[in-house]
Amino acid sequence: MFTGLVERTHKIAALEPSSEGIRLHLEKQAVSAINGDLAPWNDLLRGESIAVNGACLTLVEEGDTLTFDVIHETLRKTSLGQRSPGDGVHLERALRVGDRLGGHYVTGHVDTLGTLERIDTGDGEVIWTVSVEDSSLVRTVPKGSITLDGVSLTVVDSELDRFTIALIPHTLEVTAFSDRKEGDLLNLEMDHFGRWVQALLADHNPLSSGGDHS
Known part of the structure; x- marks a missing residue:
């Protein structure tokens, strides 16, 4: 963890x-x-x-x-x-018992890949737009957590197959993100708790199974 x-x-x-x-x-x-x-x-x-x-x-x-x-x-x-x-x-x-949890729970099990679609700069921050290779594996919500290349980040805006995040100067300073360019692939891991909610909702959604629902 x-x-x-x-x-x-x-x-x-x-x-x-x-x-x-x-x-x-x-x-x-x-x-x-x-x-x-x-x-x-x-x-x-x-x-x-x-x-x-x-x-x-x-x-x-x-x-x-x-x-x-x-x-x-x-x-x-x-x-x-x-x-x-x-x-x-x-x-x-790995997280040790008693450590501060400054980010969010991350398992290290990458869900899918994302593509760095667009980089915008301004107002002391960098905004990334990331498209999701398989949106059925990663769902995001505004102000929710997402892991990109192992970094815990907060989603700014979210659509079904893409989302945006904001990078502050400190994050760019202590990570390799300043070297990333448009078109680069990123490892994505959905929020652990969100993944369980998604799975539970799918289990209770009759439209998600293969039976006849007419």
């Missing part, structure tokens, strides 16, 4: 093809950090879960790089396979 408050941004050192998918190598030194400390983490444990651009991955090695195995299923459902060496990715370690 995560919160969507990205702790650090690290650059991709290498993407190594493997029979299971790819082996993702990240530089140990951060390029930005929410607490300003860019030094390598000194208490990582092999096998621990870390959200990488919003996808929960297992740390398999910690040597010259931080190494994660990304299987084919994860590559199909996320944008990790579209990234390149030198790109920045967001890292967040």
